[in-house]
Amino acid sequence: MTVTDRVFLILSWAIGLICVVFLLLPIVITVAASFTSSSVYTLPPPEWSLRWYIAATQRSGLWDAVVLSLNLALVSTAVSLVLGTLAAFAITQGSFRGREAIATFTVSPLMMPGLVVGVALLQFFREIGLRDAYWSLLLGHVVITLPFVMRTLLASMASFDFSLVDAARTLGLNYPKAILRVLIPNLAPAYLTGGLFAFLASMDNYPISIFLSDARNKTLPIKILQYLEEQPDPSLAAISSGLILLACIVLIVASRTVGLNRMIQG
Amino acid sequence: MRARGDRIGFLAVPGLAFLAVIYALPLVLLLFRAAQIDGQVSFAEYRLFFTDQYNLNVLWRTLRVAFLTTLLALIIAYPTAIAMARARGIWLSLFLVAMVLPMSVGVVVKAFAWSILFRTRGVLNDILMSLGITEMPIRMLFTETALIIGAANVFLPFMVLPIYAVMRTMDGRLPEAAVTLGAGPYFRFFHVTLPLSLPGVVAGCAFVFSLAISMYVIPSLIVGEQQQTLSMMIARSFLYLRNEALGATISSVLLIIAVAVVLGSSLLAARLGGQR
Amino acid sequence: MLQPAHSETGSDRYLEVVGVGKAFRGTKVMSDLDFRVGQGELVSLLGPSGCGKTTLLRIVAGLTSADRGDVLLDGRAITNVPAHRRNISVVFQNYALFPHLSVAENVAFGLRARGQAKDTTGPSVREALNLVRMADFADRRVSALSGGQQQRVAVARALIVEPVLLLLDEPFSALDRKLRETMQVELKALLRDRDMTAIFVTHDQDEAMGVSDRIAVMNAGRIEQFAAPSTLYAQPETAFVMDFVGLSTRLAGKVTDVAEGELRIETAYGTLRGTGTVPVGARVTLGVRPELIQPQEGENTLEVTLADAMVLGSKTQLHGVAQDNDRLLCEVPGIRTGLARGTRLRFGWSVADTLVYEAEG
Numbered sequence: 001m002t003v004t005d006r007v008f009l010i011l012s013w014a015i016g017l018i019c020v021v022f023l024l025l026p027i028v029i030t031v032a033a034s035f036t037s038s039s040v041y042t043l044p045p046p047e048w049s050l051r052w053y054i055a056a057t058q059r060s061g062l063w064d065a066v067v068l069s070l071n072l073a074l075v076s077t078a079v080s081l082v083l084g085t086l087a088a089f090a091i092t093q094g095s096f097r098g099r100e101a102i103a104t105f106t107v108s109p110l111m112m113p114g115l116v117v118g119v120a121l122l123q124f125f126r127e128i129g130l131r132d133a134y135w136s137l138l139l140g141h142v143v144i145t146l147p148f149v150m151r152t153l154l155a156s157m158a159s160f161d162f163s164l165v166d167a168a169r170t171l172g173l174n175y176p177k178a179i180l181r182v183l184i185p186n187l188a189p190a191y192l193t194g195g196l197f198a199f200l201a202s203m204d205n206y207p208i209s210i211f212l213s214d215a216r217n218k219t220l221p222i223k224i225l226q227y228l229e230e231q232p233d234p235s236l237a238a239i240s241s242g243l244i245l246l247a248c249i250v251l252i253v254a255s256r257t258v259g260l261n262r263m264i265q266g
Numbered sequence: 267m268r269a270r271g272d273r274i275g276f277l278a279v280p281g282l283a284f285l286a287v288i289y290a291l292p293l294v295l296l297l298f299r300a301a302q303i304d305g306q307v308s309f310a311e312y313r314l315f316f317t318d319q320y321n322l323n324v325l326w327r328t329l330r331v332a333f334l335t336t337l338l339a340l341i342i343a344y345p346t347a348i349a350m351a352r353a354r355g356i357w358l359s360l361f362l363v364a365m366v367l368p369m370s371v372g373v374v375v376k377a378f379a380w381s382i383l384f385r386t387r388g389v390l391n392d393i394l395m396s397l398g399i400t401e402m403p404i405r406m407l408f409t410e411t412a413l414i415i416g417a418a419n420v421f422l423p424f425m426v427l428p429i430y431a432v433m434r435t436m437d438g439r440l441p442e443a444a445v446t447l448g449a450g451p452y453f454r455f456f457h458v459t460l461p462l463s464l465p466g467v468v469a470g471c472a473f474v475f476s477l478a479i480s481m482y483v484i485p486s487l488i489v490g491e492q493q494q495t496l497s498m499m500i501a502r503s504f505l506y507l508r509n510e511a512l513g514a515t516i517s518s519v520l521l522i523i524a525v526a527v528v529l530g531s532s533l534l535a536a537r538l539g540g541q542r
Numbered sequence: 543m544l545q546p547a548h549s550e551t552g553s554d555r556y557l558e559v560v561g562v563g564k565a566f567r568g569t570k571v572m573s574d575l576d577f578r579v580g581q582g583e584l585v586s587l588l589g590p591s592g593c594g595k596t597t598l599l600r601i602v603a604g605l606t607s608a609d610r611g612d613v614l615l616d617g618r619a620i621t622n623v624p625a626h627r628r629n630i631s632v633v634f635q636n637y638a639l640f641p642h643l644s645v646a647e648n649v650a651f652g653l654r655a656r657g658q659a660k661d662t663t664g665p666s667v668r669e670a671l672n673l674v675r676m677a678d679f680a681d682r683r684v685s686a687l688s689g690g691q692q693q694r695v696a697v698a699r700a701l702i703v704e705p706v707l708l709l710l711d712e713p714f715s716a717l718d719r720k721l722r723e724t725m726q727v728e729l730k731a732l733l734r735d736r737d738m739t740a741i742f743v744t745h746d747q748d749e750a751m752g753v754s755d756r757i758a759v760m761n762a763g764r765i766e767q768f769a770a771p772s773t774l775y776a777q778p779e780t781a782f783v784m785d786f787v788g789l790s791t792r793l794a795g796k797v798t799d800v801a802e803g804e805l806r807i808e809t810a811y812g813t814l815r816g817t818g819t820v821p822v823g824a825r826v827t828l829g830v831r832p833e834l835i836q837p838q839e840g841e842n843t844l845e846v847t848l849a850d851a852m853v854l855g856s857k858t859q860l861h862g863v864a865q866d867n868d869r870l871l872c873e874v875p876g877i878r879t880g881l882a883r884g885t886r887l888r889f890g891w892s893v894a895d896t897l898v899y900e901a902e903g
Contacts, residue, residue: 004451009352016349019342020364023422026379027371033382041382087281094275095567102282104532109289111473111528113480115500116296116517117289122504123299123514124292143289146281166605167638169625171703172655178626181655185642197369204372207482207497211504221374221483228378228487237382240375247370251363260362264427 027244034237041234056238065223068137072219073202076141077149077195083142084149084194089179092157106150109143114207117143122211133217140208145198152194156187189258196254196263200247293521300511300518311515321499325519328495331413331485332478336425338418339474340467343425347466350426351433365423373420377487380416384488408489416488421477425470432466465538472531476524496520555617556581556739557602557707562611564597564763571597572763575611579741584733586742586750588786589760595743598760599709602741604628615706626655631700635712637692639684645695646671646680652703670698673732690721697729701736708733708740714749726752747787751775759783781827781899791835791870793828794901797821805898811864814842816896825901830891832859832871840890846870851881862889 034052036045056062087106091099109117118140125136160183168178184191206221213222220243227236254263302308315321350361368376440462444454482497491498496516503513559577563570572594579585587595600606602613604625612621620628631652639648649670650663671677674694684692693713700708713729714722730753733740744750750757751771758768759782767779778784785792795809797820805816807826820826837860846862849869858878862870872889 002451008451008455009348012345012348012352015342015345016353016361019346019422019426020360022342022419023364023368026376026383026419027368029383030375030379041385083281083284086277090274090276090278094278096275102278104528105290106281106285108528109285111476111524112293113476113497113517113520113524115480115482115497116521116524117293119500119504119513119517120292120296121288123510124288124295127295139288142284146285150281161636161638163634163636163638164640166603166625167632167634167640168651168655169605170603170628170630170632171652171699172626172629174624174626177655182640182642186640188642200370200372204374206374207480210501221372224374224378225483225486236378240378243375244371247367247372251366251370255366260359260366263366264362264431 030237030240031244033234034241036234036237039233041237052234052238053241055233055235056242059227059235059239061218061223062239065218065220068134068217069203069220072137072141073145073199076138076145076202077198079142080145080149080198081191081195084146084153088150088153088157089183091154092160093162103150103154107147107154110147110151114144114205115211118208118211121208125212133212133214136212137209137217137219140212141202141205144205144208145202148198148201149194152190152197153187156190157183160186189262192254192258193263196250200250203243296514297518297521300514311511312519315512315515315519321516324494324496324499327410327493328479328497329523331410331417331495332475334414335417335421335478336471336475338414339422339425340471342418343422343429343470344463344467346426347429347433347463350430351436365426368420369423373481373483376420377416377484380412380419380484381487384412384416408492410489410493413485413489413493417478417481417484420481420484421474424473424477428469428473429463429466432463436462465535468531468534468538472527472534476527479523479527480520554578554580556583556615557741558612558614559598559602560612560614562598562601562608562613564594564601564606564608564610570763573610575763575765577758577765577768579739581616581739582737583756584730584740584742584754586744586754586757587760588744588747588750588757590786591745593760594763595745595760596711599632599711599741599743602707603630603632603709605632629703629705630707630709631703631705633693633696633700633708633710633713636716637696639687639692639695639699641683641685643684644680645676645682645684645687648684648695649699649702651699656703666702670702671695673701674698689716689718690725693717693725697732701738706739708738710740710742712744713742714744715746722749723752729753751787757787759786761786775831778829778897781829781901784829784897784899789832789871789873790829790897791832791872793868793870795826795828797824797826804893807898810866811844814844814896815893816842816898817893818898820898820900827899827901829897829899830895832873833857833875834895835870835872835889835891837872837874837887838890839888841893842896843888843890844870846887846889848881848883848885848887850883851878853877853879860887862887 032045033041035048035050037047037049037051038045091103091106121136121140121143125131125139130136130139164182164186165175165178168182169175173181204221205219206225209219210222213219218226224236224239227239300311346361350358353361436459441454441458444458449457480497481495482501485493485495485498486501491502494502496519500513500516500520503509503516555578557577557579559575562575562577563573565571575594575598577598587598589595597606601608604620604623608621612619614620615628615630640651643651646667649667650660653663653666654660667680668677671680674697676691676694676698679687679691679695684695687695693716696713714725717725726749742750742753754771756768756770757774759766759774761782767774767783769777774783774787778787781792784790793809793811793814795807795814797805798808798813799806800820800822803817805818805820805826807814807816807828809828814828816826816828844862844864846864848860849863850859850861852859852861855877857873857875860872860874860878860881862872864870870889
């Protein structure tokens with residue numbers, strides 16, 4: 001290894017570690033700020049306190065927003081997993097034309113501007129007479145979650161060894177049963193990660209939701225931004241810390257079952 | 267297996283039909299609506315949009331911010347991906363946590379955190395002042411630099427991961443083979459490592475750029491209304507001004523840019539893929 | 543296609559593939575193929591990649607449906623019986639062990655698929671694992687096994703259901719040479735003990751000759767010859783079989799005269815003689831097995847220059863070059879030294895050992 005190589009490598013590691021700090025910074029700041037006793041954001045806080053956690057629980061409409069967001073995230077992820085399984089299976093195993101283009105289409109919502117999709121859905125739902133905010137939000141959130149599921153399922157089905165299904169068939173299972181008993185368990189990690197990121201994306205979405213919500217149906221991100229405008233005190237840091245805690249729990253469970261390295265594939 | 271292969275195709279119908287009706291159709295309708303007035307084909311709305319200097323400034327700012335965000339993310343991400351591909355054990359776990367945790371936390375929380383950080387009496391100024399770099403707190407919130415830093419932070423994992431994926435699967439013998447053929451470090455990097463990692467770079471840049479041109483939550487928390495972006499104009503024209511015609515026009519401009527990025531990057535990716 | 547009689551293996555009608563044709567996306571991979579295997583017979587499908595041998599195997603297993611023709615087992619048509627009801631086991635290339643299941647669960651899979659309760663499979667699984675000497679590995683994950691161990695588990699998984707027929711797709715290709723030979727001997731003994739009818743698919747002629755009673759040499763979707771290994775080697779029916787099975791020295795020529803069953807063939811190296819029923823004027827391919835050539839004058843003789851003498855242990859291979867760059871091989875037993883490159887030599891062999899095939903096209 002030459003000196004240049006060495007310098008190059010040390011530089012990579014240095015930037016890599018700066019990157020790690022940079023990425024974790026906002027999370028650490030939020031959590032630290034939430035435990036302040038002061039009513040403005042100063043760090044380190046003059047005194048540690050839980051008062052903003054108590055204040056957060058007393059914010060009006062917070063629980064309704066949490067429940068609605070969880071409801072939307074769970075239902076839309078479940079719907080996406082079903083639709084996504086069928087579509088990814090058809091695309092990777094079918095023999096029809098244009099499979100590549102169709103695969104790109106199904107993951108394309110990831111790269112489309114959320115606000116524009118929101119606007120388009122708003123106008124479309126108005127035109128077809130869909131007035132119910134919950135159903136509008138749910139349909140919109142399936143558009144958000146489906147591409148996450150498609151991305152991981154397409155990747156993992158493409159690398160799946162389908163001779164395992166053949167093996168199950170020669171050992172006495174019919175085709176649908178062989179798929180169920182062999183393909184699905186082997187793709188469990190993909191389901192977990194795809195479903196997880198879909199769930200979190202739905203929980204976090206603002207740009208689409210803002211156009212589809214009404215006064216009574218406000219998702220958590222909408223509520224947080226609204227609080228931020230009305231009364232931006234550290235209780236928002238407490239709510240954010242709550243969301244960070246949720247992400248941590250979900251991640252610990254996921255990394256225990258599938259491993260972090262597998263989670264970032266696809 | 268032909269018959270079965272053809273029949274399997276029908277399983278894609280529910281998902282594709284859903285996306286066609288609840289995603290593609292509304293977008294197409296949006297494009298049509300912006301290009302007509304009272305049922306007549308007309309590009310008047312577009313002409314109006316593109317002749318207003320203010321709008322052009324916003325468009326230019328949106329593209330500039332997106333480009334600089336992508337560039338900053340790439341500069342940090344590329345060396346990070348190299349280090350990450352060599353990391354083992356606890357170090358690799360650290361990197362992975364640093365990627366996956368922020369990805370899971372969500373934009374709203376992170377944008378909010380950056381707005382705390384960038385406050386005039388915020389953490390960053392405290393640090394800068396205690397280090398003696400500045401004497402007076404600098405105004406950082408509401409500047410374009412703050413926006414780019416915040417956005418790069420939020421989108422960084424989406425740049426690192428595709429590059430890391432390519433780096434990790436790269437055959438370690440290829441650079442070694444280059445060494446045995448007499449290639450020095452620079453030649454090796456520019457003729458072996460960089461070309462091989464290019465698909466990851468293209469994927470990462472395309473994704474970050476398309477997220478950055480359409481971001482809304484981050485600019486509205488970090489720079490506010492003073493410095494508009496296309497997304498903020500869309501939101502404002504629908505939610506506050508109630509000017510749907512303007513909103514639809516800006517939406518379709520943004521949509522066309524996004525589609526161009528998607529198509530351009532996938533063409534580029536296909537060409538890069540075809541080379542190998 | 544000739545089929546030599548097979549008294550040892552009884553009826554030749556246990557598995558019958560009759561008039562099978564198959565096309566993928568309009569490209570014909572086989573048409574009107576017939577193939578018959580007797581009960582208890584160990585048979586190989588041997589051929590280069592793309593010759594249709596795996597397609598034939600998959601048609602027999604029911605994993606691919608034929609466009610035309612029938613598959614019969616013990617006189618019963620199973621053409622329309624789905625794969626999971628055929629009770630034909632397959633050992634897949636790379637084994638296709640289920641990565642989400644343990645060794646024991648993999649082996650039990652077929653029994654569970656047939657509806658047997660989980661807690662009753664224990665004894666059969668133990669017996670099957672004992673058979674392949676893998677009983678100590680029952681609780682391991684399959685990813686923790688070596689290639690040879692995976693193969694044994696795959697065999698146990700295939701045999702536990704007592705299949706009516708066992709198909710093996712390149713079962714030894716993932717193993718290194720030494721292990722491959724051991725496993726071939728082991729597996730052959732195991733199948734013989736159980737009187738199993740088995741079809742191996744392989745592209746390796748040594749493997750095919752080692753494990754099977756008869757070999758079907760396949761080329762471009764056809765069976766060129768189906769015979770015992772010794773017949774295949776000594777009397778290849780086509781130039782393809784001669785080339786594919788064993789080494790041979792090959793020359794191109796043209797028949798100039800036929801007299802009393804003997805052909806006179808004009809080649810670039812002079813006139814040679816052979817036997818056969820080829821009309822005068824036909825273009826032919828000539829072949830000789832290298833061990834039948836002597837480095838001395840014979841009924842047919844060629845003048846060559848020695849290009850190389852390779853000592854291979856039990857034999858020495860002489861590479862002779864005549865007018866063009868084609869190498870003519872001659873194998874002599876034992877170790878021969880002192881043969882210098884460039885030496886002029888004569889390669890001679892008898893008329894009876896000359897294989898003659900009418901050239902195609």
